[in-house]
Amino acid sequence: MPGSDARNRRRWQAIKDFIYGLTGYQFVHHARAMKHETETLFLLATLGDLVGLPIMPPVYSLRLLPHVVPEIAKWKRQLARQKEFWEKEEYDLHGV
Amino acid sequence: MNALIAVILGALTVYLTYTRYARRIDRNVIQSDPKRATPATLYMDGVDFMPTNRNILFGYHFKSIAAAGPIVGAIVAATLWGWLPAMIWLIGGVAFMGWVSDYSAIVMSVRNEGHSLSAVAYRLVSPRTRTILFLFIFFYLLLVAGAFVGIMATVMESQPRTHLGMILLVVMGVLLGQMLYRWRIGLIPATLLTVGITLIAILMGHASEGFFQTLNQAFNSMTGGTPLVTYFDPTLANFKGAEAKIMPSLLFWAVAICLFCYAGSVLPIWRMAQPVVYVGFWITALAMLLGLGGAALGTITKPEVAQFQIAMFKGWNPQMGPAGIMPLWPMLFVTIACGAISGWHALFGSVGTARQIENEADMLPVGAGSMLAEFLLGMLALLAISVGSKGSPVAAFANGLGGFISVWGFPLDYAVSLAFAAFIVIVLVVTQLLFRVMRVTLTEWLGDIIPPLRNQHFSSLVSIALAILLVMTGTWIYLWQLFGAANQLMAALSLMLVTVWLASVGKNWVYAGIPMILMYITTVASVLVTAYNLYFNVCLPNLQAGRMLPAAGSGLMVLVAILLVLAAVFIGIDGFRAFFKYLGNPAPSARPAPVKG
Numbered sequence: 001m002p003g004s005d006a007r008n009r010r011r012w013q014a015i016k017d018f019i020y021g022l023t024g025y026q027f028v029h030h031a032r033a034m035k036h037e038t039e040t041l042f043l044l045a046t047l048g049d050l051v052g053l054p055i056m057p058p059v060y061s062l063r064l065l066p067h068v069v070p071e072i073a074k075w076k077r078q079l080a081r082q083k084e085f086w087e088k089e090e091y092d093l094h095g096v
Numbered sequence: 097m098n099a100l101i102a103v104i105l106g107a108l109t110v111y112l113t114y115t116r117y118a119r120r121i122d123r124n125v126i127q128s129d130p131k132r133a134t135p136a137t138l139y140m141d142g143v144d145f146m147p148t149n150r151n152i153l154f155g156y157h158f159k160s161i162a163a164a165g166p167i168v169g170a171i172v173a174a175t176l177w178g179w180l181p182a183m184i185w186l187i188g189g190v191a192f193m194g195w196v197s198d199y200s201a202i203v204m205s206v207r208n209e210g211h212s213l214s215a216v217a218y219r220l221v222s223p224r225t226r227t228i229l230f231l232f233i234f235f236y237l238l239l240v241a242g243a244f245v246g247i248m249a250t251v252m253e254s255q256p257r258t259h260l261g262m263i264l265l266v267v268m269g270v271l272l273g274q275m276l277y278r279w280r281i282g283l284i285p286a287t288l289l290t291v292g293i294t295l296i297a298i299l300m301g302h303a304s305e306g307f308f309q310t311l312n313q314a315f316n317s318m319t320g321g322t323p324l325v326t327y328f329d330p331t332l333a334n335f336k337g338a339e340a341k342i343m344p345s346l347l348f349w350a351v352a353i354c355l356f357c358y359a360g361s362v363l364p365i366w367r368m369a370q371p372v373v374y375v376g377f378w379i380t381a382l383a384m385l386l387g388l389g390g391a392a393l394g395t396i397t398k399p400e401v402a403q404f405q406i407a408m409f410k411g412w413n414p415q416m417g418p419a420g421i422m423p424l425w426p427m428l429f430v431t432i433a434c435g436a437i438s439g440w441h442a443l444f445g446s447v448g449t450a451r452q453i454e455n456e457a458d459m460l461p462v463g464a465g466s467m468l469a470e471f472l473l474g475m476l477a478l479l480a481i482s483v484g485s486k487g488s489p490v491a492a493f494a495n496g497l498g499g500f501i502s503v504w505g506f507p508l509d510y511a512v513s514l515a516f517a518a519f520i521v522i523v524l525v526v527t528q529l530l531f532r533v534m535r536v537t538l539t540e541w542l543g544d545i546i547p548p549l550r551n552q553h554f555s556s557l558v559s560i561a562l563a564i565l566l567v568m569t570g571t572w573i574y575l576w577q578l579f580g581a582a583n584q585l586m587a588a589l590s591l592m593l594v595t596v597w598l599a600s601v602g603k604n605w606v607y608a609g610i611p612m613i614l615m616y617i618t619t620v621a622s623v624l625v626t627a628y629n630l631y632f633n634v635c636l637p638n639l640q641a642g643r644m645l646p647a648a649g650s651g652l653m654v655l656v657a658i659l660l661v662l663a664a665v666f667i668g669i670d671g672f673r674a675f676f677k678y679l680g681n682p683a684p685s686a687r688p689a690p691v692k693g
Contacts, residue, residue, distance in 0.1 A: 013151075014151045015151075017149055017151030017152045017155070018151045018152070018154055019155060020152055020155065020383075021151065021152035021153060021154060021155025021156040021157075021158075021159070021175040022156070022158065022159045022377075022381075023155075023159075023283070023287075023374070023377070024283050025148075025152055025155065025156045026156070026159070026374070027276060027283065027370070027374075029156075030365070030366060030370060031145075031277075032142060032143050033143050034366070035143075036142060036143045047328045074140070074141045077139055077140075077141040077145075078141045078143065085194065093391035
């Protein structure tokens with residue numbers, strides 16, 4: 001029956017997602033954080049004048065602008081948000 | 097009583113709590129709305145705020161909250177009071193408090209722009225609550241680190257069959273980090289290789305036992321078989337108290353554990369801490385899954401491994417040491433912490449999980465669902481200790497769990513090796529993370545006042561030294577109970593914040609307020625009882641015998657207990673003031689997030 005097939009597929013997908021959350025997601029999450037740190041350095045070097053750090057002459061920044069546009073909004077949100085010290089990755093105690 | 101009935105009771109608790117109580121609160125009180133935008137969608141930054149599928153988040157949150165807590169707590173409680181009080185508290189605790197605390201902390205954070213508990217406390221209660229939370233976190237970490245190092249050093253010294261597996265676990269963890277982050281090898285082949293090798297080493301544990309026994313004897317012969325330190329341990333001789341000895345072999349394993357924790361603390365997290373946790377997770381998950389299935393199946397196919405062996409009830413106030421008291425209320429309620437209710441879950445939920453909730457309808461399955469799943473882990477630990485009555489509490493747990501695993505056809509020796517390893521793996525991987533977090537906390541807290549603490553090596557060494565001082569008291573059970581009390585106080589604090597928040601937005605606060613009052617009174621009472629026990633049972637006898645180290649360690653623990661009580665009193669006063677302020681006058685600032693689209 002097509003209805004039960006779809007239901008079974010959904011259930012199987014849910015189990016796969018759960019196992020992924022239990023296992024691989026932590027590495028993805030950490031890799032994302034590492035990528036973000038590198039991108040922050042790059043964005044600071046190229047568009048630092050947006051936040052008061054005039055590092056690179058604007059002409060080069062403008063040439064790089066199209067490549068970094070998708071990241072600017074996220075970067076601004078990250079910079080604007082003040083983090084508590086216990087919000088760091090290390091505070092995930094994995095089950096105490 | 098047998099394991100199958102207990103498994104059915106556990107499953108019924110989960111079903112009834114989720115469908116008859118939790119869903120009702122979610123629908124009628126919280127009124128979760130799938131159309132309301134969550135902080136993850138509003139403030140997506142690709143790292144912390146990231147909308148994530150509910151099933152992935154359920155797995156992630158469960159992995160992050162479940163490990164040693166529910167297992168050790170259930171073992172200690174069943175040993176002290178019998179299996180019935182432990183089971184009643186596990187069931188009652190999770191049904192009326194545990195899920196409430198986890199779920200509500202996530203809800204509060206989601207409805208307050210993803211703010212952490214401390215940030216909400218700062219806004220709704222008072223600025224000093226945030227500072228006191230700092231104190232809680234540091235002592236919480238110190239106590240649990242002391243308890244875990246103590247447990248681990250004793251088990252590793254007395255169980256040479258576990259050494260090969262633990263050494264390979266660390267080596268394979270480091271290799272996994274290298275494979276994933278540097279060599280870019282896929283997760284599945286890297287997992288198969290590293291977990292497979294670790295598992296083989298664990299199962300071969302009894303074959304390597306002779307070698308490590310000889311090694312231990314060689315260390316002990318350096319002092320001619322005389323101990324390095326003696327101390328009074330009230331938990332020995334069936335809790336009547338006796339002199340305990342620290343042999344050179346114990347010191348060697350304690351130093352090895354500390355070196356491992358030091359490396360885990362100062363190396364980049366991807367290099368060691370995270371991959372070791374991951375490899376350890378698979379070992380534990382395998383043992384627990386085989387154990388849970390074996391517990392249910394064994395009742396029919398191998399009834400002798402599934403019958404409860406320990407006493408149902410051992411008394412209201414078991415004597416512990418020459419002057420110790422251990423009244424069921426309040427001590428049971430802090431001895432079993434994480435399987436019933438835990439403050440750390442709330443703290444992590446508010447900063448880690450709440451910011452990844454994609455849809456308000458996911459808050460219940462992720463928050464309450466994970467807590468209910470952890471309760472099952474606590475039930476499994478209780479079953480394992482209840483059916484395996486031989487040896488020390490940890491040995492009884494390993495024998496019981498090994499018996500369940502053997503139902504699947506594994507030889508009992510291998511099954512017990514796996515069960516022992518599962519226990520030590522859980523404790524070991526958490527301990528290295530604890531020192532890491534302690535190091536960060538110490539730097540953030542006192543780094544400005546004591547500049548050397550900004551150095552990660554120095555702050556790691558200070559954290560390890562403090563934990564070792566506590567271990568030298570030789571009474572990990574008191575450390576565990578003090579940790580449990582700090583943890584439950586944090587849960588009471590989290591429930592207090594939820595109660596204040598519910599009052600501030602004009603919602604019914606009773607479902608969080610009543611558990612908060614019960615936990616608050618119980619945990620403060622338990623800290624006072626533990627301080628009494630520590631002073632009369634450990635500090636005084638060791639002081640009178642001129643053993644300064646254990647006397648100083650237990651004195652430090654009494655001081656920590658007093659600080660925890662003071663912190664709880666201040667938080668309580670501030671919380672109740674804030675609650676009555678908002679009760680008839682909901683705060684205009686605490687409005688819900690705007691609707692999506």
